[in-house]
Amino acid sequence: MSPKFETLAIHAGQEPDPATGATVVPVYQTTTYTQDAVGADRGFVYARTGNPTRTALEQCLAALEGARFGLAYASGMAAIAGAMQLVRAGDHVVVADDLYGGTWRLFTRILPAYGVRFSYADATRPEQLAKAFEATTRMLWIESPTNPMLRIVDIAACASIARSRGAWLAVDNTFATPYLQNPIALGADVVVHSTTKYLGGHSDVLGGALVVEDEELHERLRFARTATGGVPGPWDAWLVLRGTKTLAVRMRQHQHNAARVAEFLRGRPEIAAVHWPGFPDHPGHALAQRQMRGFGGMVTIELAGGEAAARRLCEATRVFSLGESLGGVESLIGYPWKMSHAAFEPDEKRRRGVSEAIVRLSVGLEDADDLCDDLAAALAAGHR
Numbered sequence: 506m507s508p509k510f511e512t513l514a515i516h517a518g519q520e521p522d523p524a525t526g527a528t529v530v531p532v533y534q535t536t537t538y539t540q541d542a543v544g545a546d547r548g549f550v551y552a553r554t555g556n557p558t559r560t561a562l563e564q565c566l567a568a569l570e571g572a573r574f575g576l577a578y579a580s581g582m583a584a585i586a587g588a589m590q591l592v593r594a595g596d597h598v599v600v601a602d603d604l605y606g607g608t609w610r611l612f613t614r615i616l617p618a619y620g621v622r623f624s625y626a627d628a629t630r631p632e633q634l635a636k637a638f639e640a641t642t643r644m645l646w647i648e649s650p651t652n653p654m655l656r657i658v659d660i661a662a663c664a665s666i667a668r669s670r671g672a673w674l675a676v677d678n679t680f681a682t683p684y685l686q687n688p689i690a691l692g693a694d695v696v697v698h699s700t701t702k703y704l705g706g707h708s709d710v711l712g713g714a715l716v717v718e719d720e721e722l723h724e725r726l727r728f729a730r731t732a733t734g735g736v737p738g739p740w741d742a743w744l745v746l747r748g749t750k751t752l753a754v755r756m757r758q759h760q761h762n763a764a765r766v767a768e769f770l771r772g773r774p775e776i777a778a779v780h781w782p783g784f785p786d787h788p789g790h791a792l793a794q795r796q797m798r799g800f801g802g803m804v805t806i807e808l809a810g811g812e813a814a815a816r817r818l819c820e821a822t823r824v825f826s827l828g829e830s831l832g833g834v835e836s837l838i839g840y841p842w843k844m845s846h847a848a849f850e851p852d853e854k855r856r857r858g859v860s861e862a863i864v865r866l867s868v869g870l871e872d873a874d875d876l877c878d879d880l881a882a883a884l885a886a887g888h889r
């Protein structure tokens with residue numbers, strides 16, 4: 506019988522410390538390791554190459570994704586930059602339209618200077634992604650659910666397109682987390698996480714990770730990471746590992762609260778639309794039911810009163826804090842037009858459905874009634 510998710514989260518990669526028996530993986534705050542003789546080390550040599558606290562986190566994340574190898578990075582963007590070291594000058598990458606603003610910035614402002622070309626297509630229509638492939642396409646990059654519109658992308662369909670063209674499929678799984686979705690099982694080659702979000706879970710640590718099944722891919726990524734150095738420090742690895750232990754219970758409550766908030770907002774006249782994949786009339790609902798084990802903790806809304814109403818709401822909540830990021834225990838409210846999607850040109854935002862009326866909620870673990878009351882009071886304040 507193989508251990509289930511909750512058990513893996515607490516025990517995978519986290520054997521009692523071999524030196525002391527410490528039950529909790531220690532923070533190995535060391536940059537170097539004393540060698541027994543020249544060339545005879547005990548598996549660790551220098552902290553950029555390896556650190557036991559980081560190794561524990563990597564093994565745990567790999568187990569949770571149902572894959573063999575994990576690689577931790579200093580941030581989600583360091584992980585994404587690490588994944589992009591698989592492609593070289595002359596290579597082409599197909600990217601699903603709806604993507605994290607930081608990834609867009611890397612793909613449009615940094616990597617083209619290294620000779621990598623990118624094409625974008627509508628992620629909710631895999632045939633459009635397939636059409637964007639060229640002879641030199643080496644990677645397909647997607648997110649699901651997407652940010653901030655919470656569209657659902659068919660990971661298995663993307664995997665078969667990528668495989669038939671000899672390209673890798675990379676899936677940013679930050680919004681779903683491994684608790685709700687395992688892209689490797691759906692055919693993905695590289696799973697990407699900003700562990701800053703739900704995995705860390707407490708808005709107190711920055712981190713990223715890649716998870717892969719293929720040994721050669723793992724070796725290439727690991728070599729590139731050692732060569733470029735984007736590793737997390739041991740304290741940060743430890744904080745992410747501690748957060749990950751409670752991911753399952755947190756995600757269950759995030760989802761419960763998000764469902765309550767989504768249903769509450771759907772009934773309000775100030776709200777023109779509520780985007781939440783848990784609603785049966787959400788265009789991605791059936792697909793989400795197939796490839797996910799729940800609908801997550803994010804809710805995106807469109808205010809009937811447009812930009813002014815959206816900004817007023819963002820500034821009027823008291824329990825929801827106005828801030829960047831997501832996935833922490835505290836509820837956050839964000840204005841994608843000026844915040845997460847500030848890196849996109851206005852027409853690029855509009856094309857993705859991100860208008861001035863859109864507000865994004867990361868529903869936290871406070872009492873669901875308090876969250877709904879907070880939104881009700883903030884909406885009422887906007888009407889005075």
Ligand SMILES: *Cc1c(COP(=O)(O)O)cnc(C)c1O
Nearest residue numbers: 580581582605677679699701712
């Ligand atoms: C936050 C985020 C990132 C970037 O992660 P950092 O840890 O902030 O570098 C990448 N992808 C998604 C979907 C994110 O939400």
